[in-house]
Amino acid sequence: MNYRESYEQWCTDPYFDEATKQELREIASDEAEIEDRFYRTLEFGTGGLRGVIGAGTNRMNIYTVRQATQGLANYILTQHGEEKGVVIAHDSRRMSPEFSREAARCLNANGIRTYLFESLRPTPELSFAVRELGCIAGICITASHNPREYNGYKVYWEDGAQITPPHDKNILAEVAKVQSFSQVKTMDEDDARVQGLFRVVGTDFDERYLAQVRAQSIVGCELPEAADLKVVYTPLHGAGNVPVRQVLKSLGFSKVYVVEEQKKPDGNFPTVAYPNPEDDGAWVLAMELAKKVDADLVLATDPDSDRLGARVKDTKTGEYITFTGNMSGMLIAEYVLSGRRKNGTMPENPALVETIVTTDMAKAIAKDYGVALIEVLTGFKYIGEQIRIFEETGAHSYVFGLEESYGCLAGTYARDKDACVAVMLLCEAAAYYRSQGKTLWDVMLEMYEKYGYYKEGLATLTLKGIDGAKQIADRMTAYRENPPKTLGGFDVLAIRDYKSGIRTDLTSGETEPTGLPTSNVLYYELSDNGWCCVRPSGTEPKIKFYFGVKGTSLEDAQGKLEGVKADLMR
Numbered sequence: 001m002n003y004r005e006s007y008e009q010w011c012t013d014p015y016f017d018e019a020t021k022q023e024l025r026e027i028a029s030d031e032a033e034i035e036d037r038f039y040r041t042l043e044f045g046t047g048g049l050r051g052v053i054g055a056g057t058n059r060m061n062i063y064t065v066r067q068a069t070q071g072l073a074n075y076i077l078t079q080h081g082e083e084k085g086v087v088i089a090h091d092s093r094r095m096s097p098e099f100s101r102e103a104a105r106c107l108n109a110n111g112i113r114t115y116l117f118e119s120l121r122p123t124p125e126l127s128f129a130v131r132e133l134g135c136i137a138g139i140c141i142t143a144s145h146n147p148r149e150y151n152g153y154k155v156y157w158e159d160g161a162q163i164t165p166p167h168d169k170n171i172l173a174e175v176a177k178v179q180s181f182s183q184v185k186t187m188d189e190d191d192a193r194v195q196g197l198f199r200v201v202g203t204d205f206d207e208r209y210l211a212q213v214r215a216q217s218i219v220g221c222e223l224p225e226a227a228d229l230k231v232v233y234t235p236l237h238g239a240g241n242v243p244v245r246q247v248l249k250s251l252g253f254s255k256v257y258v259v260e261e262q263k264k265p266d267g268n269f270p271t272v273a274y275p276n277p278e279d280d281g282a283w284v285l286a287m288e289l290a291k292k293v294d295a296d297l298v299l300a301t302d303p304d305s306d307r308l309g310a311r312v313k314d315t316k317t318g319e320y321i322t323f324t325g326n327m328s329g330m331l332i333a334e335y336v337l338s339g340r341r342k343n344g345t346m347p348e349n350p351a352l353v354e355t356i357v358t359t360d361m362a363k364a365i366a367k368d369y370g371v372a373l374i375e376v377l378t379g380f381k382y383i384g385e386q387i388r389i390f391e392e393t394g395a396h397s398y399v400f401g402l403e404e405s406y407g408c409l410a411g412t413y414a415r416d417k418d419a420c421v422a423v424m425l426l427c428e429a430a431a432y433y434r435s436q437g438k439t440l441w442d443v444m445l446e447m448y449e450k451y452g453y454y455k456e457g458l459a460t461l462t463l464k465g466i467d468g469a470k471q472i473a474d475r476m477t478a479y480r481e482n483p484p485k486t487l488g489g490f491d492v493l494a495i496r497d498y499k500s501g502i503r504t505d506l507t508s509g510e511t512e513p514t515g516l517p518t519s520n521v522l523y524y525e526l527s528d529n530g531w532c533c534v535r536p537s538g539t540e541p542k543i544k545f546y547f548g549v550k551g552t553s554l555e556d557a558q559g560k561l562e563g564v565k566a567d568l569m570r
Contacts, residue, residue, distance in 0.1 A: 003038035006057055010038075015181055016055075016063065023055045039466055044068050044175040045538055046168040047381070050143055050152035053095055060095070060151045062102045063181060068153060069103045070184045071175030072137065073110040075167075078174075081136030084158070085113030087201065089126035090141035091239045091304040092265035093151045096120070099141045101189065103153070108192035109185035117201045120239045120265055122305035123154070124409075124418035125209045127384075129201065131160045131415075132208060142304040145276035146540065148269045160415035161384025165517060206243070212413035213247055213421045217428060218339035222252030225431040232295040233423070234259040234286045236275045237266040238303030240419060247424045253431075257293050259285045269303075277302055277309025277406055278325075287311070290320065297430050297440070301419040307406040308422040312430075312440040321441050325406035326359035326456050328426060331444055333362065333400050335429040336410055337369045340399065347397035351390065353383045355403040356516075356523060357533045357546040362402070364451040372396055377498065377519050378535065380407055384415030404456060404546065448554065452529075455557035456548040457565055464541045472536050472543055479522055479534050487547075488563030490526035497522055532564060 001009070010016050011024050027033045037056030042049055042064050049068055051060045076082065086107055090096035104114040115133055117126075123140050130138040138156035146152070155163050155171065163171060178184065192198035231248070233256055235241040241263055248256050261271050262285060269275045272282045277300040290298045290311070298311040298320060310323040323331070333352060340346040351372040354362045366373035374396070376382035383401040390396045391412075402408035407417030410425060430440050438446075448454075463471045483495055496503045496514050498521040504511050521535040529550035537544050547564045551557025 003035050006038040007034050010055065020055045020061070020063075036465060041067075044071070044172060046172070047162055047379070047538060048139075048153040048155045050146065050150060052149050053151050060099070060153075062098060065099045065102050065153060066106050066184045066186060067178050067181065068175055069106040069139075070110070071178045072139075072155060072171055073107050073112055073185075074177070075171045075174040076107075076112055076136055077110065079136060081158075082110070082112045084134055084136040085115060086137045086139060087115040087117075087126065087129045087133050087135045088139045088141070089117045089121045089123070089129070091123070092120050092237055092267050093141070093143055093303060094148070094267035095151055096141045096267065099151065099153065100139075102186070103139050103141070104198055105186045105189055105192060106184065108195075108197040109187040111197070113197050113199065115199050115201050117205075118203070121206075122239045122243055122418070122420060124306055124414045124416050124420065125206070125243070127156060127160045127414040127416040127418075128209050128212060129205065130156050130158060132205075133201075140304070144304055145274075145278070145302040145307060147274055148267065156416075159384070159388045161388065162379070162381035162416065164381055164385045209413075210243060210246060210250075210420075212411065213243075213418070213424060214250055215413070216411040216421050217251065217424065218336060218343070219428065219432070223428065223431040223435070225434045226252035226427070227254050229253060229297065229427065229431050229434060230255045230257070230293055230295045231427060232257045232259065232286055232290040232293065232298045234262045234282075234300045235305065236272060236277070236282060236300055236303060237262050237264065237269050238275065238301060238305055239265065240301035240305035241265075243305070243420050244301065244423050247420055248427060251424065251428065253427055257289055257295065259289055261285055275303050277307055283309075283311065287320065296434075297427065299423055299426070301423070302406075305419045306417045308408075308419040308426070309406055310426060312444075314441045315439055321444075323440075323444075324456065325402075325404045326361070326454075327444060328406070328422070329402035329404075329408045330359060330361050330365065330447065331429060331440060332408060332410070332422060332425045333365055333402065334443070334447060335425060335432070336400050337365065337371065341369065347399065349396045350399045351386075351396035352399060353386045353401040355379070355382065356521075358402060358404045359454050359456050360529065360531070360548060360550065361447070361451050361454040364454075368451070371399065375516075377516050377521065378403070379538070380409075380417045383409070387412050387415055404458070453551040453554055453557040454548065455551065455554070455561050456546070457561050459545040459547075459565055459568060460537075461543045461545075462541060463543070468541050472541070475543060476520060476522070476534070476536060483522070483524065484567070487524065487526060487532055487567045488530070488549075488560060488565070490528060490530040490549075490560075490564065492524050493527055494525040495522065496525070526564075530560070530564065532568065
């Protein structure tokens, strides 16, 4: 069936509701829009679904959510997991409650028990709930930090992490078999409740999650300096407001100022174009409030509260310094490792886990503390996977994990990044260092001096639509077959091709396995501690370029970084 035939079917088939048909009738004269909505079925990737909300096979709607859920249900049944059930949560995005219920009703119709959170919750609470409730899987309806027109569907397995091999490929295969909506089952919610298949998770569960977050505190009690620390916080209309404030209050942080205009959950994100802590536009209101109250620390969490952005006041200049995800992650890692060493709570065989595109400062910190450094592919699910492997093998004890995209996790209660615990530890670190007469920026400068002036960057190339998908594939092929010899004045010493699983030393010509799973990722090892990584985004029509350098000063590192970026963009 071609895209035009699919469009006509959606406009006429009684299976589709009238609102969907009306939305499609309104684009009847826009052939390009019809093609974009129907040229394919929204791809179910290794993390689930993500796409623009709307009618069509290439959009997020109740029908594509049901179709994906039927494939997941089929796989759960092969694993005999119907009695264990599936826990479902969602964030503040448009249609999130509706998609959550549609997923539950489809699972229920297949005889699978579901546990649905009564209202929005942070994604890490869903990760915690999978194991806490003994479920076979979890679903979180969220598009994380994507623009407002998006929503998504993340799948977790019984270890609490997003699906990894072999389950990811097996679920993909089952979803691909659901070719027709006639294969999709659903049932009435009231009938499912009567049969004990549809259950609701209430607010009493939240304390179980928050208790585990608080348990990651290094001091385990209120710090006297906490009462004096001024913190401005914005949840960016998302799920973080209640849990973040509850955690901070329990540790004595009483001067927490929440951005009023962004306090309430709202999937339209009326005050920001892009609800992402990495975007400067998301900080306008928070910075206005910070200057008004003379805040020490300014924090922002994304809509599903798994990412944390931070800005820190430099008391010497009065300016606020923007911390990248690498900077805040390293500062928390330093605080956790130094605190555990000091209070004698460092476990045996401790390990720090990071993704391959995260700062190399992590290697220097791990070496200084005698902690193993484990690298994994991009995606926090691979960090979560390492926690499970450590528990199964006893090889290491997980202490901390982080990725450059503003995500980290202390403790093993969850298997995904958690902005709630990141907020707690960053505020706790700020209070602790305040007692020594230091700001977080002072500590960051000390870390640069001690470990080296590491600096990282990210650039993206957006290529939308049918042609864009082909261009992305063609460009990755070109980068693979014709790699650069130099970047920003640095020699390319070796290439790791994670698609072929081979690392090639360009000086000797010798090859060896990368040691990581197969993925469409290229990594260039550069001279003088530089590096660059290229990969297609798994959630947006983009190619992402990650790169890092080590300088002799912040200015030197910045100059080197700009040189690498300029070459990449050419």
